[in-house]
Amino acid sequence: MSGRWVEVAQGVYARRYVELDQTLGLVVGDTHCLVIDTGTDEVHGASMAAAVRFVTPLPWSVVITHAHFDHFFGTAAFLPTSVIAHERCRTAILADGERQRRAWSARYRSDGKAEQAERLASAKLVAPMEVITSSVLMDLGGRTVTLVHPGPAHTDHDVFVHVPDADVVFAGDLVEQGAPPSAGPDAHVSDWPAALDRILALNPAVVVPGHGDPVDAAFVRRQRDELARTR
Ligand SMILES: [Zn+2]
Numbered sequence: 766m767s768g769r770w771v772e773v774a775q776g777v778y779a780r781r782y783v784e785l786d787q788t789l790g791l792v793v794g795d796t797h798c799l800v801i802d803t804g805t806d807e808v809h810g811a812s813m814a815a816a817v818r819f820v821t822p823l824p825w826s827v828v829i830t831h832a833h834f835d836h837f838f839g840t841a842a843f844l845p846t847s848v849i850a851h852e853r854c855r856t857a858i859l860a861d862g863e864r865q866r867r868a869w870s871a872r873y874r875s876d877g878k879a880e881q882a883e884r885l886a887s888a889k890l891v892a893p894m895e896v897i898t899s900s901v902l903m904d905l906g907g908r909t910v911t912l913v914h915p916g917p918a919h920t921d922h923d924v925f926v927h928v929p930d931a932d933v934v935f936a937g938d939l940v941e942q943g944a945p946p947s948a949g950p951d952a953h954v955s956d957w958p959a960a961l962d963r964i965l966a967l968n969p970a971v972v973v974p975g976h977g978d979p980v981d982a983a984f985v986r987r988q989r990d991e992l993a994r995t996r
Contacts (some may be wrong), residue, residue: 766804766812770820773971773979774931776908778832780816782809782891783837784881786976788941789813791820791934794905797848798823800928802937802975803839806884810839826903826911829893830937830975831920833856834865849901850893850921851914853922857951862890897924898913915939919946924963932970939964940985942977946992954992961989 771779775794790801798821803810824863829837829850837858840848873882900913911927919938924981926935938947939960959966960969973979
């Protein structure tokens with residue numbers, strides 16, 4: 766599964782994929798690195814892991830931004846390591862992961878994507894073992910990042926990653942470029958603009974969405990206003 770790196774700041778990378786127009790993330794410190802989301806299945810996860818190893822040999826931790834299948838079914842490729850998420854993300858992966866696997870495998874099959882369906886069907890489901898409730902600092906060596914739950918929005922357990930020394934935020938699916946934000950049955954649309962205000966309050970130079978190309982704060986502000994209008 767091929768992807769391409771976009772270096773959005775020094776040691777801060779977005780990994781772009783054609784499938785689902787998805788974007789995974791990497792923040793590299795002096796002693797550790799942090800991988801943001803793990804992809805649609807173990808093959809995807811393994812290709813991300815190999816791409817990370819092309820950038821850095823440092824030990825990694827993994828953060829899962831939320832419990833939608835394309836963000837966590839690649840986690841097994843990164844083990845053993847600590848896998849961090851909001852506590853309700855862990856609950857949702859355990860409660861709903863197998864249903865998502867069945868639904869998306871069926872969808873891939875009916876779209877004629879048999880190989881992709883098989884990969885998802887055989888991926889190991891890994892529940893995050895380290896949970897956060899509001900926010901937590903992570904020291905990567907010479908660089909500290911913050912994992913923040915901004916309240917209910919795209920789901921009730923989204924986590925974004927702030928890299929303050931680089932003015933970068935990895936937003937997960939709180940922000941989407943190239944398509945409107947995806948508001949499924951588990952979204953909290955009326956609360957979503959306030960979650961984006963939490964990101965905007967950090968004055969980010971670059972915001973990396975869960976799908977699409979990196980954007981600026983003005984893009985996020987427009988998306989916030991659109992969500993506020995449609996709620
Ligand atoms: Zn999502």
